[in-house]
Amino acid sequence: MKLKKILLIFGLLVGIALFFQGSGPPSLAKHRLAREADIQVDAKTRREIQTVFNQAEEAIRAENLEALMEFYSQDYHFGHLTKDDRRQSWKDFFAQYHRISTYHSFSRIVVKPGKHATAEITCTGSIWATSNATTQRINLGSWLGDFHYLINEEGQWRISGKGKLAAKTAQYGGAPPPLF
16 A cells, blocks of 8 residues: 555656656647637537647657648648648757647637538647757747637548648748647
8 A cells, every 4th residue: 555655656746747847748738728718619529629739749749750740631731831841840840959849728619511621720829849959948939819720631630721822921930830
């Protein structure tokens, strides 16, 4: 009994330490629904969308480029940027930074039905990382009331970008747009 108690306390302390280092366990989601969120989807769809963010954030934390790219639509566009461009920007990003973490607070989720249902998620958040060059922890981007666009392809929600008509100028400095 005493050993169980010690192991429980040890596990709790390790979990707290990992959380404050920015590398908490996958079950500690770094996104949330705002208190007064306008959720216009059923619970199953909401969970599916939240799962996409959880898994994409885990791929980012693990710096797993291939796993991360699975969350992007084949037809992804963010202005002039394609999925291949986004792959290269994440590859470069992972080479420059480590201990990458994102935070998302969803204030609205709306899904439009169709052959390929689409989701528009209003989000406030930020992306943080530690520079390999300076070892400093820095905020690489933050956004307030911006949008994540997803499309349901073959039963899976994927990041679709903002389309070909999105602004051609970067809004996020050296960081890739956060999951757009």
